[in-house]
Amino acid sequence: MTSYSEYRSPLGILLLAATERGLSGLYFEQHKYFKGTQDWRRDDGHDHLLRTKDQLDEYFAGQRQVFDVALDLRGTPFQRAVWDALALLPFGLTATYQSIAQRVASPKAVRAVGTAIGRNPVSIIVPCHRVLGSSGALSGYAGGLDRKRYLLALEEKNYRGAETAIPAAADFFADGQTRLLLQE
Incomplete structure (x- = not known):
């Protein structure tokens, strides 16, 4: 139920x-x-x-960077693999659709990754808003690009105010295709 x-x-x-x-x-x-x-x-x-x-x-309120609620997600094995990869993307970082495809060992499946990300049933909690196009442009978000822009700005503001570094942020992708939200 x-x-x-x-x-x-x-x-x-x-x-x-x-x-x-x-x-x-x-x-x-x-x-x-x-x-x-x-x-x-x-x-x-x-x-x-x-x-x-x-x-x-x-x-x-800027007081939480990681969610730890229990999840009951329903999807195909490929979708679940993509959502699992998204769940690992640390607060304050963004990734590309290509880097997520590489993360799930399907480097040629960028479109399929985009579709799976779009079907993420728990936006925000599983942070699909942190995924950008290969040029760094905002693209696709089931809740609308204005909401995606808001979430990224909220995280950037709260990341800037954080006193400690994000643990293991540099290790998220071996290919280095992650970047800080910050544009300095």
Whole structure:
């Protein structure tokens, strides 16, 4: 059974969905791939949803860089591999679609990686907003490019204010295709 609740964010109302195993969805208003709440039940007291709301509050307040909510993601093995790679992308860094393709050992599957990233059911939590085009340009985001731009700016602001370095940031990709959000 999937339960849902709404969360008021600086980006508008987010619809959060969870099963007994973990968070299964985070959808923006007019989310490109949202299929609706048929057979879901509203549960504003669901443990996974409450924990997600608390962590989103901290994230938007600049107090959280890593989410540790339980996830229950449904997708193909390839999609799950891409989402797992995204989950490893540290706060304050961006990557390209090409570098994600290389990370999942499918360097020629850049378009398929882009499609899998677009189908990420838990935007923000699994940080697909940190993936840019090969030129560094914003491209594709199921919640809209304005929201992607906002999230990157929020992380840049909070990264600049951080007192400690991001652990293992330089080691995310062996090919060095990650870059700081900072443009100095």
